[in-house]
Structure formats: structure tokens, C-alpha cells
Amino acid sequence: MHELPVMNRILAVAEKHARMNRIQRILKIDLEVGRLSDLEEKWMRRYFDQISKGSIAEGAFLSVEWKPVVLACSACGTTFEPELSADSPSACPECLNTGGTLVSGRGYVIKSMEGI
């Protein structure tokens, strides 16, 4: 839904690191995106291609790695990956309790990039 502001930030961060490393042209950006994000990969690419026109990242390939949602069990603290869309809540594999607190699964990290 907010692909545009997110892609703008990704481009800005990539350009900053390119300057710091004296990169003239960005060829590839490796992203890690949390599964809780509602962003669509297709639209991320379209927006990125649009906003990067004329920049040093024009034509760069976006590689998106989706990171799983991880919960910490509210009873015993064990971390596990819940099935969010299932009919019944996923239970903790250790104690079978069904509630938890989010540990990871949100955010957008630029892991690395390739350039010349």
C-alpha cells in the first residue's frame, strides 16, 4: 500500500552507500522484507524502476528475500513461526500455548548491493 515512500527510502539509502563506497552504478540491491509487510513484490519493482530512472540505480535488479514471522511464546518464551492464516492459532511447539509476542517479521533491510 505504501510502496512509494518505502521504495523512495530504499533508493535513498542505496545511493548513500554508493557514495560512501565510490560506486558509480548500482547493479543489484539485496533486500530482506518481513512477511508481515503488505508490500507486493511486483509493485515494489514497478515503483523502484520508475523512481530510479535517471539515477545511478537505474536498471538495478531488486532481489527480495522474505523473512518469516517469528513469535515468542507468551508462556515459555520459545520462539516459533506461526501459521497466521490457519483456522486455529498455531501453538507453541514446546508448551502448546497459543499466544505470543512478535520478535521479527517486519521491516525492510537493505542487506547488501552490487555495483561498479
Added chain:
Amino acid sequence: MTEVRLIEVKENILDDNDKVAADLRARLTASKTFLLNLMAGPGAGKTSTVIATATRLKDRIRIGVLEADIDSTVDAEKVLEAGIPAIQMKTGGFCHLDATMVEDGLRTLGGNYDLVILENVGNLVCPAEFDTGAHLNMMVISVPEGDDKPLKYPLMFSVCDIILVNKTDMQALTDFSLERFTSSVRRVNAKAAIFPVSCRTGEGLDVWAEALAEKVLEFQQKKS
């Protein structure tokens, strides 16, 4: 031939906003102003909740309101009519507020307040991703929206400390089950407090307003 270089970046793009938000929260804590971020989908009753809450507390607590909308001023006008200081922030097409926009809004609102309620843009997706600098995140969900919303918008439900279930007076017209709703919330959020209310009949609002007043008081008595 130029060699392709691999550069380690490891930067979360939400970090900048998270930093502005943390600074803002620290400054508000020092000046003993409690910032409450209120989120909901369109039509759940955000503005009604703001008015119902503020009118119950305004004689004891100095309350200011920041209304955020993509492009209108109707919400701030309603709050002002109820005798509560408010300003309208237009996000100009943005689907959410970030900490910098909230900082600007607080500057425009001015004055000294014990509690500032921030009515975020009506949307269950984007506002959940951006820390506004608030001390407490809450959302309003209404009975007609259905009890399956935590399954559809898990991020929103995972970031909230308080959830108001509004329009309980419409319960008989829907299949909404508070029990089913609560168990869906607990999948992603073990601790959020859930308050059933009706802004139309007033049901549950005194209990909610008291709970908020206690939180504000507790916050102000904490040594910073």
C-alpha cells in the same frame, strides 16, 4: 574492465524514522506529555472515540488532539466543536504518519498538555509500520467490521497496547464474537488490553477513560 563490487549495507529503512520517534518520545517524556497514537480503519469511530474520551477526562487532564487526514478538516472541526483544542494535519496523499510529521503537528498545536491524542490516518495497514513517537499505541475496531480482522491485519494488531471494540450496540445485527476476536488477537499479541465500548450509547467508555487516566497519571508520576 571494471570489477563488480559487493557492498555490505545492513540498513533497515525504518531506522531513520525509529530514531526520530525515539528522540521525540524522550522529549515528550521529559516534558511529561503522554502521546497516544490512535489507529483504525475508516469508519470504526476514531473521532467519536477521541471526543468521548476527551470529554470524560478534560476537567482533570489537559488534552490536545492532532487529527491526521489525507485531505480534509472535518475531524478537527468536530473535535473543536466539542471544546477540545485540536489541529488538522493533512498528509497530502500519504497513507500514514511518520515521526517527523507528528513533531511538526505538535509544534503547530503548541501549549502544554498532559495528554495528546494523535488520530492517525484511517487505514489498518500502513500506520502500523511507522513509529510515531507515541508512548502508547491503540486501535479502534468496530463490531460490523467482523472478528476476523486480526487475521487479515496481523501487524496492526501486533503493535497495539490497547484495542477498543466499538459499536457494541450493533452486536445483535452481526455475527461478531468477542471471544473469537480475542483469541485471534492473542495469536500475535499476548498482552493488549481489550475494551468493548459503544460511542453511541456510552457503554464501557467510563471504564476505558478511567484506565487511560490511570496510565497518564502513572506516566507523569514516573521519575524521568
